[in-house]
Amino acid sequence: MKKILLLAFLFCSANLFAQKYSGQWSGSFDAKGEPGGSRTEYFLELEVNGTKVEGTSTTYFIIEGKRFYTICAIEGNLDPRSKTITAKEVKRVKANTPQWFKDCFQVHTLTYFKKGDTEELEGNWKGARDEDKCGMGTTVLSRKQLVKNIITTPPAQNNNTVRTNPKPAPAQQKPTTKPTTPPKEKPEVVKTQPKKETPVTTGPAITKVDNQTETKTNAEVKANIPAPKLPNGLEKRESKVFETIPIEEEEITVNLYDNAEIDGDIITVLFNGEVVVSQKTLSDKPIVVKLKAIRGRDNTLTMYAENQGRIPPNTAIMRVQNGEQYHKVFLSADDKKNGSVVFRFKS
Numbered sequence: 001m002k003k004i005l006l007l008a009f010l011f012c013s014a015n016l017f018a019q020k021y022s023g024q025w026s027g028s029f030d031a032k033g034e035p036g037g038s039r040t041e042y043f044l045e046l047e048v049n050g051t052k053v054e055g056t057s058t059t060y061f062i063i064e065g066k067r068f069y070t071i072c073a074i075e076g077n078l079d080p081r082s083k084t085i086t087a088k089e090v091k092r093v094k095a096n097t098p099q100w101f102k103d104c105f106q107v108h109t110l111t112y113f114k115k116g117d118t119e120e121l122e123g124n125w126k127g128a129r130d131e132d133k134c135g136m137g138t139t140v141l142s143r144k145q146l147v148k149n150i151i152t153t154p155p156a157q158n159n160n161t162v163r164t165n166p167k168p169a170p171a172q173q174k175p176t177t178k179p180t181t182p183p184k185e186k187p188e189v190v191k192t193q194p195k196k197e198t199p200v201t202t203g204p205a206i207t208k209v210d211n212q213t214e215t216k217t218n219a220e221v222k223a224n225i226p227a228p229k230l231p232n233g234l235e236k237r238e239s240k241v242f243e244t245i246p247i248e249e250e251e252i253t254v255n256l257y258d259n260a261e262i263d264g265d266i267i268t269v270l271f272n273g274e275v276v277v278s279q280k281t282l283s284d285k286p287i288v289v290k291l292k293a294i295r296g297r298d299n300t301l302t303m304y305a306e307n308q309g310r311i312p313p314n315t316a317i318m319r320v321q322n323g324e325q326y327h328k329v330f331l332s333a334d335d336k337k338n339g340s341v342v343f344r345f346k347s
Helices: 002-021 209-216
Strands: 023-029 040-049 052-063 066-079 084-095 107-116 118-127 136-144 238-247 249-258 265-272 272-282 287-292 299-305 314-322 323-333 335-344
Touching: 002 118, 023 118, 040 136, 052 084, 052 323, 084 238, 107 136, 107 335, 118 299, 238 314, 238 323, 265 287, 265 314, 272 287, 299 314, 299 323, 314 335
Parallel strands: 238 335
Antiparallel strands: 023 040, 023 136, 040 052, 052 066, 066 084, 084 107, 107 118, 118 136, 249 287, 249 314, 265 272, 265 299, 299 335, 314 323, 323 335
16 A cells, blocks of 8 residues: 555656656747847747657747747657756648748757746757758747736847758848848858747737737738538548547547637648537637547547648647546648547557
């Protein structure tokens, strides 16, 4: 009995310890040797389970006076003894960058510190792939108390460089404002900039993205996707399974919300082929779905894109609760493919 209690205590302690790092961290990184010492806005949303780290990074930056962002999925690990997190960007989830823009993935190695009432992650970054030649620098993030299912965007900055190692842009798109670059070649730009178009007047505070409506009210949302062809009123499309989630309980609670700029994404959700959500707009407020899984079979949830908003494709963060287990999945859908998740009972 004592051994069982000890194991239960250690398990709970490990979960609580991991939760200390979970949530949203905001701050910036710089690039070693970059003139002027400018920093790039950078955000991490972490979910730490044991020593496994996953989540997203968001970087905001400016190209030729226009504000852009990219969101990347991250994977990594936690060393509990040194309180150090390694967060590696592994793929792009969503962005509004020009076609010629080339991503420059990073690896951030960050150590946890507590200074008074402030929690910080501090450390260094370098390129995640040798071929990108992204450079290196330092990263400083502070703890942001994450309100459940709220999407945020940082304040605007005036002096940021682009977080990328870009491919040469077409002649008509080449920047002409770089003061020290010879005209015969495009300047190499270091991966160091923020990603979202929501200027605000506060300092380091984060502001909800729907404060950007003054710049988006006249933006054209992409036309609704073609006419229905199936009995349930939806066009037939292929489905991509983004994750298979093991479950133990029949009851599943799903929260879906936009994971970046609120750009008018409209979705329909199916569970085992039946429509459970019809033509709802993704936003910073979750679409909540209560489901009951059927034992003895795979249960499939599918996100169908009714449109693609202002910034294709249609993307969402899905948070899943099943008993005491929590999962987070990034879904993407467009006019050709649905995004799906399979729920499978543990054997």
